[in-house]
Amino acid sequence: MPASIAHMVIARPYYRDGKNRKKHRECEVFQDYFLYEEVYRAERQKRRGRARDKYDFFAQDFNKWVDCIPRRTTTRNTEEWFRYFLQRGFVETYGAFPSEESIENSVDNLLLVLRTCKMVGPYKKAAQDYEKHGPDSKMYREYVLESGYMDHYEEAVRLSAVYITALYEVYEVLRAGGDFAERKQRFLTVVSAADLSCPLQRDLLDKACAALSDNGDGGARYATVFAKA
Numbered sequence: 705m706p707a708s709i710a711h712m713v714i715a716r717p718y719y720r721d722g723k724n725r726k727k728h729r730e731c732e733v734f735q736d737y738f739l740y741e742e743v744y745r746a747e748r749q750k751r752r753g754r755a756r757d758k759y760d761f762f763a764q765d766f767n768k769w770v771d772c773i774p775r776r777t778t779t780r781n782t783e784e785w786f787r788y789f790l791q792r793g794f795v796e797t798y799g800a801f802p803s804e805e806s807i808e809n810s811v812d813n814l815l816l817v818l819r820t821c822k823m824v825g826p827y828k829k830a831a832q833d834y835e836k837h838g839p840d841s842k843m844y845r846e847y848v849l850e851s852g853y854m855d856h857y858e859e860a861v862r863l864s865a866v867y868i869t870a871l872y873e874v875y876e877v878l879r880a881g882g883d884f885a886e887r888k889q890r891f892l893t894v895v896s897a898a899d900l901s902c903p904l905q906r907d908l909l910d911k912a913c914a915a916l917s918d919n920g921d922g923g924a925r926y927a928t929v930f931a932k933a
Contacts, residue, residue: 729826730826730830730843730847731846731847733826733827733829733830734830734833734834734843734844734847734848735847735848735853736827736830737761737827737830737831737834738830738834738844738847738848739857740761741761741834744759744761747759748760761827761831762822762827762828762831763822764822830843856900859900859909860900862909863900863908863909863912866894866909866912866913866916867894867895867912869916869926870890870891870894870895870916871891871895873887873890873891874887874891890915893915893918894912894915894916895912896908896911896912
């Protein structure tokens with residue numbers, strides 16, 4: 705959500721021009737790298753040697769992040785379910801059912817990018833720019849500072865927390881043997897089908913916080929946390 709808001713301001717509609725698409729990618733990549741660096745900076749600075757690798761962007765095995773089978777765990781049908789979700793994702797994204805070969809090639813390309821991004825490419829370029837220039841970095845100033853990216857990011861994080869809380873309420877009902885229908889209307893009141901980049905729906909965070917904290921619907925326990933964004 706924060707990325708989609710900032711991208712439209714910075715790069716304009718990406719489908720209109722190849723330069724816009726390139727700028728979208730550069731913007732997204734730099735924001736990814738910047739967030740990782742700043743979120744884990746304090747933890748990284750506490751450590752030395754191999755202990756730092758856990759918090760070093762270029763020491764991560766990103767290709768393993770998409771591995772659907774947990775370490776030391778054998779789960780039957782995991783691969784089949786993963787393929788199913790991928791197929792659904794491609795169908796919903798492109799509107800046409802791609803061949804199995806197209807899906808396999810897309811996944812292979814993704815894994816290749818994740819393996820090589822630590823050595824060459826836009827992530828390496830973003831790192832070099834930020835490490836060399838810091839807050840004077842051209843990409844930092846354009847993609848983070850001047851676009852107000854962190855404000856959008858923090859708003860999206862807060863909204864995610866509200867939505868997860870609403871979802872947990874449903875989980876509590878189901879765990880107790882209840883029916884989702886009992887909480888459906890409250891859930892739909894809190895969780896919007898739109899996102900923060902939608903120009904037709906404003907103040908999504910404020911509305912979601914107010915709905916979740918509604919005293920008449922069991923939300924009093926959240927008042928001190930979510931009443932104000």
